[in-house]
Amino acid sequence: MPSSAPSGRGVPPRGPHRTEGPVDFLREHREEVLATLSQKDLLPRLLLQDSGRRLPLPDGSVQLVVTSPPYPYIERWDGLFERALGWPGGTLARDPTRLEAIHRSLTRTWKECERLLQPGGMLCINIGDATRTVGGEFRLFPNHVHVVEACERLGFRSLVPILWKKPTNKPNSFLGSGFAPPNAYVTLDCENILIFRKGPRRRLPPHDLLREASQFSKAERDRWFTQVWEVRGAPQRDGTAAFPEEVPRRLVRMFSLLGDTVLDPFAGSGSTLRVAHRLGRRAIGVESDRARGEQLRAALPDRPPELSKVLDDLIRGYGPGRPA
Ligand SMILES: C[S@@+](CC[C@H](N)C(=O)[O-])C[C@H]1O[C@@H](n2cnc3c(N)ncnc32)[C@H](O)[C@@H]1O
Structure with missing residues (x-):
């Protein structure tokens, strides 16, 4: 069954809405959920190529994109953009006028995401x-302004974005001089998680089995569907600027169903792919740096997720003392 199809047969209505997530539902419908999920192709896949070029995936075959591109004008990515755009080394350190050109090159990837997402599919950047x-x-x-403009031009609908604030041990890192106005600068201490949808809301039959099985709890909803997230950054080891797994974990739970396909077109160290696989989604990644891609390919699971474990984890995740 293609993963964009409604997930299994509907289940009977369950009375008043529950707030504790899918624990009871999974206990009652475990075998049905497992049977439905086992019909889906959940083998992870990694493509070693430029995600701005056409990917060997069918139109509408993805339900969610969760990604983080290299950030323009952050020094560590200067070389990557200079090489990709044929500029001499050192261009970006000298010339502040290249932002639009860099974003035009990133927009090729957002365009490919638009082709690959099914109607109602979500794009989180x-x-x-x-x-x-x-x-x-x-x-x-x-940077976020350029991405919003580009995605709106591609026809995506902007939804309320998240400001990701990384708690820091340096309480008042401050740029500028002394305490006198007007020439000090506000510290840049949030990143954006931009959220877009391809067209109107995704349509699913009432009481869709996998939708019911993918619910979040009230505690999760209260924590996740709010505009400021305080999530500590990940330790940086391999130069990919990896985000902490908590970020894709929330987004995958918020915006996809068990059995959906989740794409990361800038896979890096593979945080999104690992999380999506563990959460019972099909993970597809794209990475253009061959060495990094080979490393990631070796580290990625080479089999579909163990479905029984996925459901057990989901149930355990809701247990007492484990607010996610
Ligand atoms: C900011 S990192 C992604 C980090 C990732 N979220 C993680 O947690 O590890 C961006 C990645 O995109 C890759 N990349 C840059 N341009 C690309 C392109 N056009 N197509 C595919 N991958 C690209 C870079 O090599 C880098 O590994």
């Missing part, structure tokens, strides 16, 4: 703005 002195002047490079 984690992107930070950049502050930097370029050409002798300190300035802000508002």
